[in-house]
Amino acid sequence: MPIILMTFLAWIFAVTSAPASQATHSELLVETGWLAVHLNDTNLRIVDVRSPEKYRAGHIHNAVSGPMEEVVITPDLKKGVTHELPPKEKIEAWAGSLGIGNATTVILYDEGNSNWATRVFWTLEYYGHGGKVSILNGGFSQWERERRDITTIIPRVERASFRAGAQKEKRATQKYLLANLKNPGIQVLDARSVKEYTGEDRRAARGGHIPGAVNVNWTGHLVPEAAVFKPAKQLKELYESVGVTGDREVIIYCQSGMRASHAYFTLRLLGYPRVRVYDGSWQEWGNDLTLPVE
Numbered sequence: 312m313p314i315i316l317m318t319f320l321a322w323i324f325a326v327t328s329a330p331a332s333q334a335t336h337s338e339l340l341v342e343t344g345w346l347a348v349h350l351n352d353t354n355l356r357i358v359d360v361r362s363p364e365k366y367r368a369g370h371i372h373n374a375v376s377g378p379m380e381e382v383v384i385t386p387d388l389k390k391g392v393t394h395e396l397p398p399k400e401k402i403e404a405w406a407g408s409l410g411i412g413n414a415t416t417v418i419l420y421d422e423g424n425s426n427w428a429t430r431v432f433w434t435l436e437y438y439g440h441g442g443k444v445s446i447l448n449g450g451f452s453q454w455e456r457e458r459r460d461i462t463t464i465i466p467r468v469e470r471a472s473f474r475a476g477a478q479k480e481k482r483a484t485q486k487y488l489l490a491n492l493k494n495p496g497i498q499v500l501d502a503r504s505v506k507e508y509t510g511e512d513r514r515a516a517r518g519g520h521i522p523g524a525v526n527v528n529w530t531g532h533l534v535p536e537a538a539v540f541k542p543a544k545q546l547k548e549l550y551e552s553v554g555v556t557g558d559r560e561v562i563i564y565c566q567s568g569m570r571a572s573h574a575y576f577t578l579r580l581l582g583y584p585r586v587r588v589y590d591g592s593w594q595e596w597g598n599d600l601t602l603p604v605e
Contacts, residue, residue, distance in 0.1 A: 334546075334581055334582070335580070335581055336579060336580055339432075339446065339579060340445060341418055341446065342448050346447060350372050350373050351373065352416075355415075355416045356375065356410055357371055357417075358374065358375055358377040358409060358419050359374045359420060359451070360377055360379040360427045360431050361376075361378065361379075362378055363376055366378075369461040370451070372462050372464075373466050374466075375409045375410070375466060376465075377409050377431070379421070379428075379431055382401070383395060383430070384396070384401070392594055392595055393567050394568050394569055395590055400475075403473050403475050406440075407470050409468065409471075410468035411440075411471055413440065413474060415471065416444075416445075417435065417440070417444045419431050419432055419444065419445070419446055419447065420447035420450040420454075422450055423451060424530075424533060425446050425447075425538075425573065425576070426569055426570065426572075427569075428447070429573045429575065429576040430568070430572040432444055432446060432572065432576050433575050433576065436481060436579075437477060437478050438478070439475055439477070439478055440473075446576060448539045449538060450538070452538060453537065453539060480587065481575075481586070481588065482588055482589075483564075483587040483588065484589070484591070485599070485602075488562055489602065493523075495559075497559060497560045497561075497562060498523075498554065498555055498556075498560070498561050499521050499524040499525070499562050499563075499564070500524060500525060500527060500563045500571075500574060501524040501525065501527075502527060502528070502564070502574040503520075503570060503593070505526060507566070508524075513597075514594075515594060515596075516598045517598075517604050519597075520593075520604070520605055521564065521596060521603075523605075524605075525555060527549060527550060529570040532573060532577045543581060546581055547581055550578070550581070557581075557583045561578060561586045563586065564588075564591075564592040566593045566594055567590070567592050568588055568590030
């Protein structure tokens, strides 16, 4: 094997082997090696949040299909508002059908970058399942790269009872955000691309960003070549470099709350104690001509 290729592979292994161990809440990020050993654990539910078609084509052993689209709603498509939180009855039915109770340990995975999985993670935490939900680092793509076993067998699970209770401190509404724009104890975080943040890429009636918001593109959380999370030290430095620190409440938004959920998970992994997702995000804020924009 050429020396350059060996060096590159060694670097990839170094940055992807144990990022979770450096994080304050490392239990939120599960490595493929750990899951391979615990596939048959009792009270463990592995949830594949990809499309049903991809699930049927092949999935991790004992994983159930719980597509992300089933835990979001579109209240007003004409106004461009999508990916909103579902009512608690919907999440209770969804979780119960997958055999998820309030005490069930849940491992979520998607195709690889965890953008969908982290949205489900935030939804479950918002509805009171905090502390028992984790993300599979690198998702299905990482599992495939490592040539681990894949199956098409659909497991049978018994329906469970999940009681949802909204944790309102994990979500920001437009009203809450507007009232706290000048609050020194709150930092607004924009998880979109730089061009969306500056207004060059406009995806609503207006371009730009919420006043006072700092920008960290969610893709900066990941190792590009593998779509796994970067080591916690790098992630912490990324956020501290723009003034996002754990001593203030952080309100995160993107276009529709998806990328914001990725940032929410990342800050939770780092131990930030007060984090909210504004799921209305720019699709709501940018289309409301009465609201301030930078």
